Amino acid sequence: MPSLPSLKCSGCGACGQICPKSAISMMPNNEGFLYPEIDSSLCVECRLCEKICPVLNVRSSTDFSERKAYAAICNDEKIRLESSSGGMFTVLAEKVIAEGGVVFGAEFDSDFSVMHGWTDSVCGLERFRGSKYLQSRTENTFLDCRKFLDDGRKVLYTGTPCQIAGLKAFLKKDYENLFTVDVICHGVPSPSLWQKYIKFREKKSASRIVKTAFRRKNDGWKLYSLSFTFANGSEYRQILTKDKYMQLFLKDNGLRESCYECSFRGNSHKSDITIADFWGVESLEKEFFDDKGTSLVIVQNEKGKRLVDSIKNSCCIKETDFSQAVKFNPAYFESKKRPKKRNVFFKNFERTEINELYIKFGKDSFFMKTKRFAARCLWHIRNIKNKKEAR
Numbered sequence: 477m478p479s480l481p482s483l484k485c486s487g488c489g490a491c492g493q494i495c496p497k498s499a500i501s502m503m504p505n506n507e508g509f510l511y512p513e514i515d516s517s518l519c520v521e522c523r524l525c526e527k528i529c530p531v532l533n534v535r536s537s538t539d540f541s542e543r544k545a546y547a548a549i550c551n552d553e554k555i556r557l558e559s560s561s562g563g564m565f566t567v568l569a570e571k572v573i574a575e576g577g578v579v580f581g582a583e584f585d586s587d588f589s590v591m592h593g594w595t596d597s598v599c600g601l602e603r604f605r606g607s608k609y610l611q612s613r614t615e616n617t618f619l620d621c622r623k624f625l626d627d628g629r630k631v632l633y634t635g636t637p638c639q640i641a642g643l644k645a646f647l648k649k650d651y652e653n654l655f656t657v658d659v660i661c662h663g664v665p666s667p668s669l670w671q672k673y674i675k676f677r678e679k680k681s682a683s684r685i686v687k688t689a690f691r692r693k694n695d696g697w698k699l700y701s702l703s704f705t706f707a708n709g710s711e712y713r714q715i716l717t718k719d720k721y722m723q724l725f726l727k728d729n730g731l732r733e734s735c736y737e738c739s740f741r742g743n744s745h746k747s748d749i750t751i752a753d754f755w756g757v758e759s760l761e762k763e764f765f766d767d768k769g770t771s772l773v774i775v776q777n778e779k780g781k782r783l784v785d786s787i788k789n790s791c792c793i794k795e796t797d798f799s800q801a802v803k804f805n806p807a808y809f810e811s812k813k814r815p816k817k818r819n820v821f822f823k824n825f826e827r828t829e830i831n832e833l834y835i836k837f838g839k840d841s842f843f844m845k846t847k848r849f850a851a852r853c854l855w856h857i858r859n860i861k862n863k864k865e866a867r
Contacts, residue, residue: 478523480512481531483733486740487511487664488642489614491525500525502613507822508668509732510613528648530641530746534739542781545798546773547754547764548791560607560691560700561753562771567790568657568749568783569601569632577630577653579604580621582612588674588688589667592617592635594624604634607690609725611664611732614639618646625651636661637740640747655783658745660752660772660808663735665725668825673721676830683708697753697769720830723838728812729821736814741807748780749773756804761796772801774808 480491487510492500499518502510512525526532550556550563559566569579573596580594581604590612595601612635621643624631633643634657643656678684683706692701695715702722703713716722724730740746754772758765773793775781784793802808815821821837 478514478519478521478526480514480525481529482511484531484737484739485511486531486636486638486642486734486738487611487732488530488639490528490530490618490642490646493614493616493618494524494528494646496520496522496524504668507825508666508671509611510667528645530638530645531734531739533645534744542775542778543798544775544781545796545801546775546784546793547757547761547796547801548771548773548793549764549769550771550791552790553768555605556769557693558602559605559769561697561751561769562791563769564751564771564773564791565634565657566601566605567787568655568751569604569634570598570790571783571787572630572632572655573598573601575630577632578621578624580617580631580633580635582608582635584608584688587671588685589613589671591615592639594620609662609665609690609722610667610670611636612639614642618643621654622647625654629653631655632657634658636664637738637745637747637750638734640745641740644746652779655749655779656747657749657751658740658747660750660805661735661738662726662807663728663731663738663812665730666732666825669724669730670721673830676720677704677712678706681706681708681710681712683710693769696767698767720834720838723840724833727815727838729815729818729837731812731818733814736811738811741811742809745776748777749775749784750808752805752808754801754805756801759804760800761794764792764794772805774798774801 489502491512492502497518497520499515500512503513505511548562548564550567555566556563572579578594578596582590583593583603585591590608590610592612592614621631621633630653632655637658640656640658685704686707687705689703692703699715701713701715702719705711752772754770757770764770775784
């Protein structure tokens with residue numbers, strides 16, 4: 477019987493999709509995270525799952541000699557405002573679709589959990605736009621991706637670093653027509669925590685949710701909001717520092733175990749391009765900061781460079797200092813530390829209400845509140861100074 481990783485498993489789903497007998501299912505554990513379960517009655521012990529698992533077979537990436545970093549903003553203001561940062565996912569995706577290609581990304585399903593899907597139309601990209609702060613199910617998209625590649629179509633596959641590693645391991649060879657984009661990942665919180673929060677919000681509003689967005693920019697890019705629209709016409713919207721779910725997420729207790737020792741950060745990225753919010757852009761590239769969102773685009777190889785070079789007419793883009801840019805985005809290299817309270821967080825997780833979880837694990841200490849207040853004051857002073865200099 478194959479021995480698949482447990483706590484180190486990232487949940488990429490490559491093992492289930494490679495299995496020739498469909499003997500592996502991705503099932504939630506008691507924390508809500510997906511892990512592979514093997515049906516022994518179907519397993520023929522071919523061990524393909526072990527051979528392609530990216531965690532069991534961690535390989536260093538080859539060549540980062542082309543690694544460059546850019547500040548970038550989509551020329552289309554509407555797309556930029558609908559995006560989490562500068563709208564560069566859409567710019568890259570539209571280029572691939574214009575050349576007859578297919579784009580894979582994460583989207584909400586009917587119960588507002590997150591899954592991967594694909595589109596070959598520009599209007600379909602709306603489903604994938606914007607951050608989703610929970611783990612997506614890759615479903616059968618590695619299989620779908622391989623079929624499109626073998627048919628000769630250009631493919632852009634976007635996901636977390638571990639999902640891109642899973643896809644590359646599943647494919648077992650390089651495809652010239654495949655372009656991969658990952659994100660600078662904070663870590664993935666439990667889907668069960670998200671579902672618990674949805675029920676909490678629906679109960680508060682006495683109505684079911686019909687739409688949600690994690691990165692509303694009504695109060696600016698830096699102070700983004702989580703929002704819900706309900707069937708009764710009401711809306712909930714709260715900035716990240718005051719929303720209970722976002723604060724529980726950012727305190728790191730609810731992250732997947734593998735996220736505390738991620739195997740796919742820094743020089744272990746498997747993607748052609750990494751995109752992220754360009755935090756710190758106001759210090760490094762002042763002309764790119766207006767609090768509407770700026771993308772950090774990190775090109776990791778020659779293929780990624782070719783794709784980025786091809787979209788320069790659709791965006792405002794400028795090369796920036798890579799080493800300085802990642803100082804403001806340390807998650808490119810570093811995993812979050814495992815909190816001491818993580819085991820306590822999940823011990824009575826199923827029976828504990830959101831309000832109680834937030835009080836115990838999400839509220840800032842007085843020290844953190846003071847630190848945040850000082851940071852906001854400093855940001856406002858810098859913003860005023862930058863606007864005066866721009867005049």
